[in-house]
Amino acid sequence: MKKQLLFIVVFLTAGLFAIGQGNEDFTHYPETANAYHDGTFPGMDGSTWTYTQCRGDSVIVAPSPTFGKKRPITSKIISGTLHNGCGTISFEYKQPFTTAVNLNLFVNGLLVKNVTSTVQGALNNSGPVLVNTPGDFTLMFKQADSSNSGQVTIDNVIWTSYTGGAAPEPTNYPTNFTAANSPFTINLAWTDAVGAQLPVAYIILASDQNNIVAPVDGTPVPDDAVLADGHGALNILQGTQSAAFGNLPPAKQYYFKIFPYTNSGTLIDYKTDGTAPGATATTANTVIIDSIHFTNRTFGNWILKNVTGAEVWVTDSIHGINGSPCAKMSGYAGQSNVNEDWLITPAMNFDIYLTEALTFQSAYKYTGAPLEALISNDYDGATNPGDFTWTPLTATWSAGNYVWTPSGTIDVSGTNGTHVYIGFKYTSDATAASTWELDDIVITGDKIIGMGEKTANEGSFTVNPNPASEKCSLRFSNEGTKEIRVTSVIGSPVMETSTDQMNLSLNLNSLTPGIYFVQVYNPTAKTTQVRKLIIR
Numbered sequence: 354m355k356k357q358l359l360f361i362v363v364f365l366t367a368g369l370f371a372i373g374q375g376n377e378d379f380t381h382y383p384e385t386a387n388a389y390h391d392g393t394f395p396g397m398d399g400s401t402w403t404y405t406q407c408r409g410d411s412v413i414v415a416p417s418p419t420f421g422k423k424r425p426i427t428s429k430i431i432s433g434t435l436h437n438g439c440g441t442i443s444f445e446y447k448q449p450f451t452t453a454v455n456l457n458l459f460v461n462g463l464l465v466k467n468v469t470s471t472v473q474g475a476l477n478n479s480g481p482v483l484v485n486t487p488g489d490f491t492l493m494f495k496q497a498d499s500s501n502s503g504q505v506t507i508d509n510v511i512w513t514s515y516t517g518g519a520a521p522e523p524t525n526y527p528t529n530f531t532a533a534n535s536p537f538t539i540n541l542a543w544t545d546a547v548g549a550q551l552p553v554a555y556i557i558l559a560s561d562q563n564n565i566v567a568p569v570d571g572t573p574v575p576d577d578a579v580l581a582d583g584h585g586a587l588n589i590l591q592g593t594q595s596a597a598f599g600n601l602p603p604a605k606q607y608y609f610k611i612f613p614y615t616n617s618g619t620l621i622d623y624k625t626d627g628t629a630p631g632a633t634a635t636t637a638n639t640v641i642i643d644s645i646h647f648t649n650r651t652f653g654n655w656i657l658k659n660v661t662g663a664e665v666w667v668t669d670s671i672h673g674i675n676g677s678p679c680a681k682m683s684g685y686a687g688q689s690n691v692n693e694d695w696l697i698t699p700a701m702n703f704d705i706y707l708t709e710a711l712t713f714q715s716a717y718k719y720t721g722a723p724l725e726a727l728i729s730n731d732y733d734g735a736t737n738p739g740d741f742t743w744t745p746l747t748a749t750w751s752a753g754n755y756v757w758t759p760s761g762t763i764d765v766s767g768t769n770g771t772h773v774y775i776g777f778k779y780t781s782d783a784t785a786a787s788t789w790e791l792d793d794i795v796i797t798g799d800k801i802i803g804m805g806e807k808t809a810n811e812g813s814f815t816v817n818p819n820p821a822s823e824k825c826s827l828r829f830s831n832e833g834t835k836e837i838r839v840t841s842v843i844g845s846p847v848m849e850t851s852t853d854q855m856n857l858s859l860n861l862n863s864l865t866p867g868i869y870f871v872q873v874y875n876p877t878a879k880t881t882q883v884r885k886l887i888i889r
Contacts, residue, residue, distance in 0.1 A: 375435060377402070377510040382416045384409030389421045389428075400433020411449035413476065413508035420496055420505050422452055423757070425676035429495035430507075438487040438515025443479050444494075445509045448472060452503025459493040460484050463573055463617050464554070464588050467497060470505070483553060486618040487515045499675060522570075522622040523613040524548030527555065530611050530630035536639035536797055538599045539607055541632065545594055552591050552613030556623065559585040559598055563633075565610045567625040573618065580607065603800070604638040637799060642701050642709065644795040647678040654699050656774075658738055662692030662781070673792040674714060674757055683788035684721070684781025691783055695738050697776040698796065703730075703769050704885045706798025707868065711763040711775060713794040715751045721787025723750065725778040726763070730770035738776055744768070746775075757792070765796070766868070769819055769885045801870070801883065813882055814873050820887035827857040827871065836874040839886070841867070864888050 381394045387410040396402045406424035409416055420428035439460060446468055448454045454470035458479070466482045492510070496502040525548040533540050546552055556574050558565045561583040568574050577586045580598055589596050591613075598607070610631045614623040645655055650668045659665050666682045673679030684692035703709055715724065727743035746765065751758040765775065775796065779789060814829045829835060837857065839848035847864060850857070859871075869886045 374511065374513050375437075376512070377432070378414070379416055379418060379508060382409065382418050384418065385416060386410055389424060391426075396433060398433070398435055400435065402430060402432050404430045411447070411504070411506050413445055413447055413506055417506050417508040419449060420456065420494070420502075420507075422450075422496075422502060422504050423500055423675055427496050427499040429493060432492040434489050434491060435512075436489055439484040439490050440513040440515050441481040441483055442466075442492070442510065442512040443481050444507055444511070445476060445478050446470070447476050447506045448474065448503060449506050450504050452501075454505040455497040455502040456505050456507070457495050457497045458482070459495065460486055461490050461573070461618055462493070462575055464576070464590060465617065467590060467593070483520075484512075485515060485519055485616040485620055487620060488618070490618070519620040519622065520553075520615040521550050523552040523615055523624045524550045526613060526624060526627070526630055527611060528630070530609075530632050532607070532609055532632035532634035534634045534636050536637050537601050537603075538597055539601060539609075539634045539636060541596045541598075541609060541611075543594055543611060543630065545591055546613050550615065552624070553615055553617075554588055554590050555611050555613050557587045557589060557596055557609060557611050559587075560608050561605065563608050565608060565631075567610075567629065568612055568614075568623045570622050570625075571619050573621050601636045603636055603640050606633060606635040608633045639708075639797050639799050640706075642703075642706060642796045642798050643698050644793075645680075646793055647673060647680055650678045652680070652696070656695070656697035656699065656734060658695040658697065660693040660695065660737055660739060662690050662694070664690060664692050664694070664781075666694055666696050666779070669790065672716075672755070672790060677792070679716075679790045679792040681788065681790045682724075682779040683719075684779070684786030685719070685788065689721075689781060689783055689786035692779065692781045692786070693739075694779045695776050696779075696791070697732075697734075697738065697774050698794075700734055700772040700774060701796065702771045703766075703773045703798070704771055704883070705801055707766065707801060707885075708764075709766045709768075709796065709798040711746065711748075711760070711765050711794075711796050713748075713760045714757050714792045715748075715760065716755045716757045716790040716792075717751050717787050718753060718755050719785075719787045721785040722780045722782070723787075724789045724791075725780075726760075726775065727778060728765055728768050728773065728775050730768050730773045732772075732774045732776075734772065734774065738778075743776065743778075755790070757790075766798075767820070767887065769887055801885075814871075814884065816871055816884050816886055819884075820889045821861055822889050823862055824858055824860050825886065827859065827873070829855050829857075829873070831875070833875065833877055836876065838872045838874070839864075840870050840872065861888055 389406045391405050406421045406428040407418045411419045448470040458466040525546045527543040527546045530543040574586045610629045612623045669681040684690045726746040729743045732741040748760040834853045836851045871884045873882045
């Protein structure tokens, strides 16, 4: 069937091939089953094509490769070296399952097209994509996101040879270029350029210094999303209007400029005259208070508490996110058993952070009680957790069938104290025992500027109750005069007093509900201690 179709295509397009046109219909692609494999095959052009984590049971015209979702290595197909340049390229694609398609096409490592689909079974065509790359080139089809991009089948890739006639540089720059921070990430946005000559894409250059140099015509800038060395770059297609740099340190300033361009390869033509739009942003002062990803297949300093039953939390080597290790708990061992088991963070000092938040991913299967996430500031970190006060947390949990599901951002800033614990409680009984898995557990907070962990000889104080409403009591560990100041979260003083006693009662009736800070200054030792106070 594929050969018959190829004969028809060649017959109908013989004139086009005569002036230089290539195609790949995957006649020699070897996969036909529903298992994902890596391998190679001879392309129609005679070069060796390479595929990673692809299957072959969902075809357009057999054989056809299908890219996987959430594979251990991101699914992709790379051509051998192709010749005579590339003018335009098009291909067919199909969404075989329910998850939306999000596939990228690269030419010589440069992103030239992103295709999407939300309709299962629909056959789509990318349309002619203008490439304008002379000389030798390679193609790469790759899932845009290793976690969320749905399976996609491709076929009938057709490209025209480069025949000259490069497009001039873009007429205008994009407008409304902005940079906005979020924890560990800076998000960029803009309005696409308009004018007689539209860009095919943009290069966004990033630096931790105000020293960005404009790109040079004829020299493509490869993607570099890692800013650890102080510099980065992203190629973004016209029409996308957003980009992001992630995994950034807290409270660090970055600078950005955006340049539109046409063509690619040695013909790439950047607009650099005039003033390129620029933006700057400083990452939030958010830090990771604690986290665990189980990559070393251990629980580290996290607390495991087996209250009832023989089964316990274990690490699983291959069933975590993208085939990584994860934590797993099941009360089933030949039969369902009665169990209560906890996985608990180490003690965390929430008094030196604001906007504390919890995120994690979960997966489960089989009938049984749901997993619970809870928080406590009176647990002793050693004995039975059930003997202490735990507040349930609301999260988004997996719907079952081992589908990994993000929890969403869970606000845990309503709890304070120097020894805060977050626990995951598993229960099962003699009739039902589900299996639960956890991965990528992260607790973050915004560090209060100027605050650090106290040393043992600085003295300390406690605030009780906390949260409070009408009043609270301060209890000090050292004698002598203390100067007390209560401030709002932006540092404005709302109450000031002093005492030489070991205890002090504060009347809170005049303060509106919210988060405050109690500062205690010891003029003799010249030290300041701070505690977060929540008023309800």
